[in-house]
Amino acid sequence: MGDQHVIALDLGGTKLAAGVLDREGGVIRRAQHTTDTSSEDALLAQIERSIDELLDEQVVALGVGIPSLIDQRAGRAGASVNVPLENVDLRDRLAERFGLPLALENDANAAALAEHRFGAGRGAEHMVLLTLGTGIGGGLVLNGELYRGAVGAAAELGHMVIDVDGPRCQGLCPGFGHLEALASGTAARRLAEEVAEAQPDGELARARASGGIVTGVLAAELASAGHGDALEVMERIGFHLGIGIASYVNIFNPELVVIGGGFAQAGDLLLDPARRVVAERALPLARDVVRIVPAELGPEAGLIGSGLVGFEAFDAAPVR
């Protein structure tokens, strides 16, 4: 008998990554597709096809990471971000179709598991993960285990209020002044627009005038090159990030706060202002032990974490 493998999926709004993984997080084979967002049926069919094309007799379970609120009682994808999945009993549907143990997991939770096992969080007992992108995803590892809450909907850390009078949050969220609305890549883009407007001689204004969309990532690149107006954007966003992290530090007393996601490539330009706020505003003891560090696994974290929950499902399944 050969080694046991799982098929892992990491579904995002633009791409669907699939892979065959071993227990050490190694990716043995992989495939990538442009996410079919035309309809729910089309997307479900694409998910099934992407599993089908990787299946072989060594595959013992499936792990599926989705950008959704998940009700783990029913294995149901509730509301989703950027993909047409709403109130779908995805776990039953795929388990029936493939006859294998299967776990569904929120994508940021999966990334937290992966960083904890194989990345920046190795050895930590208590870890907070934030993924900065269009939105802000969150994951919590407490007492060495992923914390899922009562039904699986926990750790939506991007949806903590940091300004009660702040702007409306994004997408499906009915809240105002959430961290996601003030420290995501989207928030950086909005702020960069404002700064470009206010400083017409600055580098952000120049980038915009030459036809570029001033994204959060572009603002980060201009800040890395030392341009003052872009640095101002990173400083402000990093401040908001630090306000949020200071509360997580007070509540959870983690050893580590791990920052990943596309916009996190801003690195210390973003993390240093956040570290300063935490040092100034979080409670003693907790603030003295926490370290705020970049993630290590990059865009692979979601896929690797989905593989880990696939193995969890296999290990928990009754012996057949």
Ligand SMILES: [Zn+2]
């Ligand atoms: Zn929100």
